[in-house]
Amino acid sequence: MAELRFSNLSKQFEGSARPALAAVDASIASGEFIALLGPSGCGKTTLLRLTAGFEKPSAGRISLGGEVMADETHFVPAEAREIGIVFQSYALWPHKTVAQNVSFPLEVRRVSRAERDRRVAEALALTGLRDFAARMPAQLSGGQRQRVALARCLVFEPRAMLLDEPLANLDLALRSSMQEVFRAFHRRIGATMLYVTHDQGEALALADRIAVMESGRIRQFAAPEVLYREPADCFVAGFVGDGAVIPVRATGESMPDGTIIEVLGQRHAVRARCAAPSHVSIRPENVVIRDSGPLRGRVVGQTYLGGRFRLQVELGGETLVAYATRRARLGEALGLSIEDAWAFHDPESETLMARALAHA
Numbered sequence: 001m002a003e004l005r006f007s008n009l010s011k012q013f014e015g016s017a018r019p020a021l022a023a024v025d026a027s028i029a030s031g032e033f034i035a036l037l038g039p040s041g042c043g044k045t046t047l048l049r050l051t052a053g054f055e056k057p058s059a060g061r062i063s064l065g066g067e068v069m070a071d072e073t074h075f076v077p078a079e080a081r082e083i084g085i086v087f088q089s090y091a092l093w094p095h096k097t098v099a100q101n102v103s104f105p106l107e108v109r110r111v112s113r114a115e116r117d118r119r120v121a122e123a124l125a126l127t128g129l130r131d132f133a134a135r136m137p138a139q140l141s142g143g144q145r146q147r148v149a150l151a152r153c154l155v156f157e158p159r160a161m162l163l164d165e166p167l168a169n170l171d172l173a174l175r176s177s178m179q180e181v182f183r184a185f186h187r188r189i190g191a192t193m194l195y196v197t198h199d200q201g202e203a204l205a206l207a208d209r210i211a212v213m214e215s216g217r218i219r220q221f222a223a224p225e226v227l228y229r230e231p232a233d234c235f236v237a238g239f240v241g242d243g244a245v246i247p248v249r250a251t252g253e254s255m256p257d258g259t260i261i262e263v264l265g266q267r268h269a270v271r272a273r274c275a276a277p278s279h280v281s282i283r284p285e286n287v288v289i290r291d292s293g294p295l296r297g298r299v300v301g302q303t304y305l306g307g308r309f310r311l312q313v314e315l316g317g318e319t320l321v322a323y324a325t326r327r328a329r330l331g332e333a334l335g336l337s338i339e340d341a342w343a344f345h346d347p348e349s350e351t352l353m354a355r356a357l358a359h360a
């Protein structure tokens with residue numbers, strides 16, 4: 001399975017004011033499971049369609065295993081890229097059986113009958129469809145159809161697999177069991193996977209690394225725990241995971257692995273990689289409820305999550321999120337301290353704020 005590389009990749013659709021993709025740079029290692037995560041319209045499907053060869057880039061380059069798939073002078077057509085694609089709508093042939101659907105990519109590639117039978121049997125076994133080989137698509141559930149689409153894709157041993165919200169049409173229980181199928185499938189095959197979702201739980205659960213996209217750009221490309229613990233900017237901090245993102249004042253005082261900031265009227269030690277952060281991401285587990293804590297907040301909202309309560313605590317015009325083991329009263333005053341939060345510098349957000357202030 002091949003390394004996939006995007007260099008300065010842009011796509012501007014005709015008649016559209018903003019580019020769907022703006023100078024995307026990313027490198028995906030062979031066998032990596034990558035999730036593309038971001039709000040509707042941020043360019044996820046466009047990036048998949050360019051990779052598949054269904055669209056031409058306006059600028060930049062896509063290469064697979066060191067071979068150029070598309071740039072200003074080259075364009076390898078979709079059918080020659082040996083990339084597998086699974087969409088949200090399963091796109092199965094309605095008049096072919098499950099086995100015939102799965103066999104089709106091999107027929108197109110003129111694989112011999114005996115080899116075809118062997119590989120179809122293997123793909124059906126891998127996706128748990130052995131007993132469904134003779135069924136028609138209409139006789140299958142949504143999850144089973146999606147597994148046929150997956151089997152049809154893996155049967156020709158693609159160089160990379162692209163999945164565009166493959167579980168979006170399935171109910172919650174089926175979605176989590178299908179996540180298990182994808183994970184097991186990836187472990188067995190070791191395919192390079194590019195998996196589009198706007199479900200962050202799915203992305204965090206499945207991916208080796210997640211590319212968080214916004215307005216045609218990749219905001220941060222990192223392992224799930226890094227995105228959560230060390231978001232690069234306000235967008236990522238707010239989009240991935242729970243908690244508050246608050247502007248801070250840097251003091252310039254540094255500590256090992258961090259710095260001192262002023263926020264909510266107090267000085268706090270925070271983790272940081274820059275000397276002068278502009279914002280802090282305070283996750284629920286960074287808010288410790290303790291009578292002796294330096295901060296005082298008021299409970300303004302509460303949700304039971306099973307096993308714990310999610311509290312919204314208001315102080316100094318900001319709302320923090322905290323976890324509690326017991327039910328709180330609305331309006332109750334709590335002592336809090338902030339521990340192990342992450343501060344970062346987001347110049348763009350500062351510019352936006354400065355602009356907003358200038359217009360106020």
Ligand SMILES: Nc1ncnc2c1ncn2[C@@H]1O[C@H](COP(=O)(O)OP(=O)(O)OP(=O)(O)O)[C@@H](O)[C@H]1O
Nearest residue numbers: 013014016020039040041042043044045046047198
């Ligand atoms: N064929 C097209 N012509 C013009 N504009 C397009 C075309 N395809 C996509 N776009 C625009 O490009 C942007 C990115 O679209 P894209 O489908 O990649 O978003 P997405 O991240 O997949 O969103 P969603 O989560 O809703 O599927 C959007 O603004 C969309 O309107």
Ligand SMILES: [Mg+2]
Nearest residue numbers: 044045046164
């Ligand atoms: Mg899409």
